[in-house]
Ligand SMILES: Cc1ncc(C[n+]2csc(CCOP(=O)(O)OP(=O)(O)O)c2C)c(N)n1
Ligand code: SF4
C-alpha cells in the first residue's frame with residue numbers, strides 16, 4: 001500500500017520536492033509505479049470529463065483504486081475546467097495534492113495549473129495552443145500537436161472534437177494501459193448512438209495511441225498489480241449515483257425535488273430509475289412543494305426522499321420541522337455547496353452542518369448522517385432509511401460537491417443481502433391505537449390501515465396528546481418534547497463508536513465528517529511517517545453522536561476537527577462547536593477553511609502543526625489551528641481561488 | 647415534468663384508470679405493491695370483523711372549535727353527508743389541511759388524516775394521492791391558505807391534475823390570525839387591526855383555464871348542497887376544486903351587506919343538458935373555458951355551481967402508464983435483478 005500521498009516511484013525515490021536535472025531525465029526507462037495523479041486541464045466543452053471518466057472506469061475494471069476530482073464551471077456554455085484522476089495499486093484515499101502528469105490543452109490551462117505539477121512531473125501540452133517556458137527546468141516537457149493531429153486523424157468535419165479521446169490514447173500509451181479494455185469502454189459509452197460516432201472515437205483513440213511518444217518521452221509507466229482480496233467486482237460511479245442507487249437498495253421508491261447544483265443528478269437518476277421499480281419521482285414546482293410531496297409519500301406508507309443544496313434546504317425547513325413534530329419518516333439529502341445564499345454554486349463546502357442539525361424553529365430533533373466517500377454514499381442511504389423507519393423521524397444525509405461529482409471504484413455491494421422491501425404494512429390494527437404513545441417510540445401507521453375500534457389517528461404539527469388531538473397543556477408539551485428527543489438518545493445507544501485510525505493515543509486526534517475522510521486519513525499516514533503521534537476518527541453519524549467518544553478523546557492531548565467551513569465568531573468549525581458544547585473540552589479545536597476546494601493532505605498537517613510540513617509549493621503555511629487564541633481570519637489562497645474558477 | 651410521456655393516449659383511456667368516487671370503491675393497490683412483490687404482511691393477521699354501515703356518528707370526531715355561526719360548519723355537515731352517501735371504506739378516507747380556522751377540519755373528522763403547515767397541503771395531498779390510488783384524498787383549507795401562501799401549489803397541483811378533492815372555504819379574510827385582508831377581500835374591506843392594503847374583489851377570483859382543476863363554487867349558506875349532489879362531481883379523477891363562499895360570524899357590516907347575502911337571491915349556473923331545446927342554447931357548457939371565464943368574472947357575489955370541468959388525463963394516470971411501459975421493457979425483472987443489472991453496466 002502506498003503510504004504517502006506523493007508519488008513513490010518503483011525505485012523508492014520520493015519524487016516530490018526533488019529537482020531532477022533535465023540531463024538525468026534524458027535516459028527515461030520503463031518504470032513500475034504504484035500510484036499516479038493525472039490532471040487534465042482544458043475547457044469543459046473539450047470533453048475532458050469524458051476522458052477522465054474513461055480512465056477512472058478502466059482503473060476500476062483493472063482492480064486499481066481510483067479517485068477523481070473535478071471542477072465544473074458555473075456556466076452552461078463551458079469555461080475552464082479540470083478533471084483529475086488518481087490511480088493507485090493500493091488504497092487511494094484522496095485525489096492527490098500534486099499532479100504527476102499535467103495535460104494542458106490551452107495556455108491558460110498551463111498557466112493556471114503548473115503550480116500543481118510536482119517537480120520532476122511531466123507536462124504534456126498541446127503544442128498547437130500552448131507555449132510553455134522551457135527554461136523552467138523543474139519539469140519534463142512533452143509537446144504534442146494535439147489539435148492538429150486530431151483534425152488530421154478525423155478529417156475536416158469533426159474539427160478538433162475528439163481531442164479528449166486522442167489524449168486518452170496518448171495517456172494509454174504512456175501509462176501502458178490496457179488499450180483493448182479502453183476501446184471496449186469507448187464502444188460501450190457511445191453505443192446506442194450512431195455507429196459513426198463510435199468509429200470516430202476509436203479513430204481518435206488509435207491516433208493518440210499510435211503517436212510516437214517515444215520521440216519525446218522515452219519512459220513509459222506500468223502500474224503494479226495487486227489483485228483485490230475481496231473477490232468482488234469493482235463498480236465505478238460518482239457519489240450522487242451511489243446515493244441514488246443506495247436509496248433504491250434501501251427500498252425508497254418515491255421522492256420529489258427541484259433542480260439545483262449539485263443535487264440535480266440524484267433527482268434525474270431517480271426520475272429515470274424509480275418507474276422501473278414501480279415508483280415515482282416528481283419534479284415539484286419548488287422546494288416547499290417537493291418536501292411536501294415527499295412527506296405525502298412517507299405519510300402514505302412509502303418512506304420517501306427529498307433533497308437539494310443549501311438554498312433549497314432553507315426553503316424546506318418549516319416542513320422538516322413538521323416531520324419532527326408529526327413524527328413522519330423522511331430522508332433529506334443536502335448536497336452541500338458554498339454558501340450562504342447562492343454562494344459558490346459549483347464549489348465545495350461543509351457549512352450546512354448546523355442547518356441540518358438545528359434548521360427549523362422550535363426544538364425539532366432530527367438525525368444527521370454524513371457520507372465519507374463515494375462508496376459510503378451508497379451505504380449511508382441504507383443506514384438513513386433504516387433509522388428513518390425505525391425511529392419515525394426525518395434523517396438528513398449530508399454530502400457535498402466533491403463527493404457528488406467525483407468518481408471512485410469500489411467493491412460491488414452484496415445486493416441480495418441489502419435490498420429492502422418497500423411495501424407498507426397495512427395490516428388491520430386492534431383498537432386503542434395511539435399515534436403518539438408516550439410509552440413507546442412512535443410508529444407511523446399509514447392510511448388504508450383499518451383500525452378495528454374505529455378510532456383513526458390524526459397526525460399534525462400542533463402540539464398534541466397521545467391520540468393526536470391538539471393541546472396547549474404545558475405538561476403534555478414537556479412530555480412530547482422529551483418523547484421526540486429521547487428517541488434519538490435511544491438511537492445514539494445503537495450507533496457504533498468509530499474506530500481510531502493511526503495512533504490509538506498520543507498528541508493529536510483528528511475528527512472529520514463527510515468528504516474529508518480521504519485527506520484526513522492520508523494526513524494521519526504522512527504525519528506518522530514524520531514522527532507525529534496522530535490518530536483520526538471519522539463520524540458518519542453526526543447527530544446524534546455515538547456514545548463513548550469521550551473515552552477516545554481522553555487518549556489524546558488535543559482533538560482537532562478538520563472542516564471545510566468557517567471558524568465562526570467564536571473560533572471553531574461547526575462540528576467543533578457541537579463537540580465543545582457536548583463534551584465541554586477546551587482541548588477540542590479545529591482546522592477550517594473556506595476556499596471552496598477540497599483539503600489537501602499537507603494543508604491539514606500544516607494547519608494542525610503550524611510551522612511544520614511546509615514543503616508544498618504554492619501554499620502558504622500560515623494557517624493556524626483556530627480556537628487556540630489566535631483568531632486569525634482564514635485567508636483563502638489567491639492561487640486556490642484562481643484554480644477554483646478554473 | 648419534461649420527462650412525462652407525451653399524452654398520446656386518448657384522455658378517455660387514461661381517465662378510466664382513475665377511481666371514481668361515485669361508484670363503489672374498487673380496492674386498488676399502489677403501483678409499487680402491484681409490482682413484483684407479494685402482498686401480505688409479517689404482522690400477525692387480525693381477524694377482520696364485518697363492516698358496518700358508515701354513519702355520520704362513525705366519522706365524527708372532536709367537537710368543532712369554530713365560532714358559533716361560522717360558515718365552516720355548513721361545509722362539515724355537507725361533508726358528513728357526502729361520506730354517508732358514498733359509503734367509502736372508512737380506512738380509505740384521508741382528510742388533510744393546511745393552517746387556518748377552516749384547516750382545522752380534519753380534527754373534526756374521524757379518519758386517517760393530517761394537519762399540515764400553512765399553504766402546502768396541495769403537494770402533501772399530491773404525494774398521498776400518487777402513491778396510494780386506493781385512498782380517497784380530501785383536502786380542506788381557507789382562502790389565505792389556498793390563494794395566498796399556497797397559490798403556487800394550487801396552480802401546479804391543478805396543472806398536474808392530481809386526483810384529489812379540494813374544498814376552499816373562502817371567507818374573504820384570514821380568520822385564524824384575526825381578520826387581516828386575504829387575496830379575496832373586497833376593496834374597501836377594513837380590518838379591525840392592523841390596517842392593511844385593500845385588494846379588489848375578484849382580483850384572484852377563479853382564474854380558469856385548461857391547466858387548472860375543475861372548479862365548483864358554492865355558498866356556505868345556500869348552495870352547499872351542490873357538494874352533495876352528483877353533479878358536484880365529488881369523485882377522484884384529477885383535481886377537483888370546490889370554492890365555498892362563506893361568511894365569518896362577525897364579518898364587518900359593510901362587507902356583509904356588500905355580499906348581499908341576506909335577502910337577495912343567489913343565482914345558480916344552469917348547465918347544458920344537451921337536449922336540443924332552445925333553452926339549452928342559453929345554458930352553460932362546463933367544458934367551455936371562455937364561457938367559464940366570463941361567468942367567473944361576474945361582479946360579486948356572482949353565480950354558483952359548476953363553472954368548468956375537463957377530462958384531461960390526471961398525473962396519476964400518466965405516471966401509472968409510464969410505470970407500466972417501463973416495467974414492460976424491463977421484462978418484469980425483480981428489484982434485485984434490476985439493480986444488479988445496472989451495476990453490471992458500471993463495471
Ligand atoms: C408560514 C406561516 N405563516 C403565517 C402563519 C399564520 N397564519 C395562520 S392561519 C393564517 C391565515 C388563515 O387564513 P385562511 O387560510 O383564509 O383560513 P381561515 O382562518 O380564514 O379559515 C395565517 C396567516 C402560519 N401559521 N404559518
Ligand atoms: S374566526 Fe371566522 S373563520 Fe374562524 S371560526 Fe370564527 S367565524 Fe369561522
Ligand SMILES: [Mg+2]
Nearest residue numbers: 788789819821
Ligand atoms: Mg379565510
